[in-house]
Amino acid sequence: xxxxxxxxxxxxxxxxxxxxxxxxxxxxxxxxxxxxxxxxxxxxxxxxxxxxxxxxxxxxxxxxxxxxxxxxxxxxxxxxxxxxxxxxxxxxxxxxxxxxxxxxxxxxxxxxxxxxxxxxxxxxxxxxxxxxxxxxxxxxxxxxxxxxxxxxxxxxxxxxxxxxxxxxxxxxxxxxxxxxxxxxxxxxxxxxxxxxxxxxxxxxxxxxxxxxxxxxxxxxxxxxxxxxxxxxxx
Amino acid sequence: xxxxxxxxxxxxxxxxxxxxxxxxxxxxxxxxxxxxxxxxxxxxxxxxxxxxxxxxxxxxxxxxxxxxxxxxxxxxxxxxxxxxxxxxxxxxxxxxxxxxxxxxxxxxxxxxxxxxxxxxxxxxxxxxxxxxxxxxxxxxxxxxxxxxxxxxxxxxxxxxxxxxxxxxxxxxxxxxxxxxxx
Numbered sequence: 001x002x003x004x005x006x007x008x009x010x011x012x013x014x015x016x017x018x019x020x021x022x023x024x025x026x027x028x029x030x031x032x033x034x035x036x037x038x039x040x041x042x043x044x045x046x047x048x049x050x051x052x053x054x055x056x057x058x059x060x061x062x063x064x065x066x067x068x069x070x071x072x073x074x075x076x077x078x079x080x081x082x083x084x085x086x087x088x089x090x091x092x093x094x095x096x097x098x099x100x101x102x103x104x105x106x107x108x109x110x111x112x113x114x115x116x117x118x119x120x121x122x123x124x125x126x127x128x129x130x131x132x133x134x135x136x137x138x139x140x141x142x143x144x145x146x147x148x149x150x151x152x153x154x155x156x157x158x159x160x161x162x163x164x165x166x167x168x169x170x171x172x173x174x175x176x177x178x179x180x181x182x183x184x185x186x187x188x189x190x191x192x193x194x195x196x197x198x199x200x201x202x203x204x205x206x207x208x209x210x211x212x213x214x215x216x217x218x219x220x221x222x223x224x225x226x227x228x229x230x231x232x233x234x
Numbered sequence: 235x236x237x238x239x240x241x242x243x244x245x246x247x248x249x250x251x252x253x254x255x256x257x258x259x260x261x262x263x264x265x266x267x268x269x270x271x272x273x274x275x276x277x278x279x280x281x282x283x284x285x286x287x288x289x290x291x292x293x294x295x296x297x298x299x300x301x302x303x304x305x306x307x308x309x310x311x312x313x314x315x316x317x318x319x320x321x322x323x324x325x326x327x328x329x330x331x332x333x334x335x336x337x338x339x340x341x342x343x344x345x346x347x348x349x350x351x352x353x354x355x356x357x358x359x360x361x362x363x364x365x366x367x368x369x370x371x372x373x374x375x376x377x378x379x380x381x382x383x384x385x386x387x388x389x390x391x392x393x394x395x396x397x398x399x400x401x402x403x404x405x406x407x408x409x410x411x412x413x414x415x416x
Contacts, residue, residue, distance in 0.1 A: 048297050071241060092400065215253070226251060229247070230249075
């Protein structure tokens with residue numbers, strides 16, 4: 001049984017849950033976990049969440065976005081309190097993962113809360129002291145919707161090149177007008193295909209479809225483009 | 235009714251591990267390879283000339299969503315395998331993007347599996363596996379390989395992409411066989 005150790009507010013509707021999980025076997029950056037809630041009458045509901053953390057410890061992190069009519073997420077964002085227990089299972093998934101031993105340049109492309117497993121990769125790079133060239137292209141509706149805003153500013157100082165794509169409203173003075181991600185964003189914010197980067201794309205289905213098609217159009221090898229797609233998880 | 239641990243969705247979520255392959259029906263082919271190396275092959279026109287069925291089935295994804303009463307058109311595996319002479323007990327499905335998944339051959343027979351090419355009366359969209367995908371609705375949906383290209387009949391059970399990566403070898407949603415050890 002895991003226990004909530006700490007909470008960090010990311011946006012008005014999303015928060016990061018830091019959980020202590022006795023016996024957690026450690027996980028790779030990019031893996032996910034199942035969270036199961038059990039009501040007093042025995043009814044259970046479970047959802048999968050990407051892990052924002054990696055490594056050997058028994059402390060894990062996930063970031064949960066509230067879905068208004070959801071069965072699990074409103075509990076996790078509004079009710080679940082420090083010290084409360086929850087059942088977690090994992091880690092799960094061995095494909096959408098980055099290992100610090102891989103020397104290839106990395107391109108991360110996040111749509112909305114798709115940033116979570118990609119943040120785990122940025123953190124794994126830092127934890128390993130790796131100098132692997134990383135670029136992150138992060139698409140969100142507005143600056144208020146950014147997760148990990150301070151930490152990403154820090155990452156930018158330690159060699160991760162971060163570009164933001166605002167789809168609805170951009171900060172004052174932004175050079176790029178708000179709008180959906182386009183091939184020019186992926187071209188300038190990414191790596192040339194000839195560098196043979198490892199590409200990780202995570203976000204809602206339409207976003208992932210669009211970005212992965214752009215990467216192929218820019219000449220990237222489909223075998224080097226790994227994707228993770230999701231809708232809102234209630 | 236929902237299997238244990240599942241929740242209902244009205245959307246049709248997409249899960250796949252890489253870019254969606256775009257396979258033109260002009261170059262599409264579907265093959266069945268037996269353990270002796272015999273190859274049975276269908277072009278798109280040959281495949282579409284086979285008798286089709288219109289199953290209405292429930293879908294259960296290991297990521298917990300279920301979608302009930304979905305309407306498909308496809309060719310039954312009973313039809314495709316009718317003239318295939320084999321002693322194999324297992325199948326590895328291979329997709330155009332390199333994805334694989336393994337199943338017992340018996341699970342593809344007796345009206346329980348199709349090569350599907352229409353969803354809700356429309357051509358099956360590429361992101362959902364078009365031009366044609368395997369449809370085995372009594373198992374978790376990762377067994378229903380999108381963009382299916384070849385069925386390899388094998389004498390021994392050979393784990394596919396997710397099965398080798400910690401997911402359950404069989405994947406029965408009613409027994410909640412999500413991961414190895416379930």
